[in-house]
Amino acid sequence: MDRKERVLVGCTAAVMAALGLAGCAARLETNWLNEELQYFVGKNLSDIEKRIGPPDAKLEVQGSMVYSWSPQPFDCRLQLTTDPDGTIRAFHWEGDPTDVNHGCYHFSAELDLNR
Numbered sequence: 001m002d003r004k005e006r007v008l009v010g011c012t013a014a015v016m017a018a019l020g021l022a023g024c025a026a027r028l029e030t031n032w033l034n035e036e037l038q039y040f041v042g043k044n045l046s047d048i049e050k051r052i053g054p055p056d057a058k059l060e061v062q063g064s065m066v067y068s069w070s071p072q073p074f075d076c077r078l079q080l081t082t083d084p085d086g087t088i089r090a091f092h093w094e095g096d097p098t099d100v101n102h103g104c105y106h107f108s109a110e111l112d113l114n115r
Helices: 003-040 045-052 105-111
Strands: 057-061 064-069 076-082 088-095
Touching (some): 003 105, 045 088, 045 105, 076 105
Antiparallel strands (some): 057 064, 064 076
């Protein structure tokens, strides 16, 4: 293998490693956000509101309430489904949990149970 080929192989390996680490970090943040939200299942909606503020919208669906947060300028949406008494039963979120400036990272930071 000549010098050009070694450099190309080395650069390719470095790029693949960087992409792999970025993907791993995204999976870790996704799992972490899911774990943080799962902690609140079975608890009252007020426990979440104390950390991330009141929802932007709410909607009654078949006897349950669905609460949504979509803070701007973040490209993130969080939905919580509660019983009529406010007990959280399910959650769903969309966005990038690793994007500090525009994604769901701010929810991760506010829901961090270690703070």
